[in-house]
Amino acid sequence: MTATPDRSLRKDAALNRERLLAAASQLFAERGLNVTLNDIAHHAGVGVGTAYRRFANKEEVIDALFEQRLQAVAAVAQEALDDPDAWHALVTFLERTLHMQFGDRGLNEIMNNPQLGDARVSDARDRIAPLIEALVERAKQQGAVRPDLDQTDVIFTQVALSAIMDSARTIAPDLYRRYLTIFLDGIRADRKAFTPLPTAPLSANQTHLAMTRRRQNAGSR
Structure with missing residues (x-):
């Protein structure tokens, strides 16, 4: 035909x-x-x-891609919720979504740039936040994390780590994993010893270079 x-x-x-x-x-x-x-x-x-x-315009392209990225992040969260081990599920969600942002500068900016519009932020909150809340609540119910942990703590941690990714990308690409480990050690309820940090800290000069680079990038936008 x-x-x-x-x-x-x-x-x-x-x-x-x-x-x-x-x-x-x-x-x-x-x-x-x-x-x-x-x-x-x-x-x-x-x-x-x-x-x-x-x-x-480009904004419409960003909107279309944001929808795809939201679906990908939601899929990772849903997979994590299918894991019966609540601690492993929460760690896996954080590791996978942060790795997604690290490998995709556009995703990092879309998810964390407040200048991209309240509508996108609201959409992310309405669709992703309940999944993160479910991960956190289940981890608290299983006694895997400190009882005062809130799903917003996870969201702000992702925002903070994305800033570290952006600042240190060309100097120490894995640096964000150091601070993810510190965060995870800080929230788990059964910590008997500190987890070895996966990468070394930056020197004072490297830290200055990373922070200066971030300010320069922000000023050029």
């Missing part, structure tokens, strides 16, 4: 949209959100006019 012209056009439009999202995802992961819709179009191998027919 021969496809109608309208159906072919719809199929081409859908394919071009997917090409643009794939290109945007790759560019955002490598370079962060400081790319243009023209950059995305060229990387996708489609005309700039085609890009603007699919997306009015």
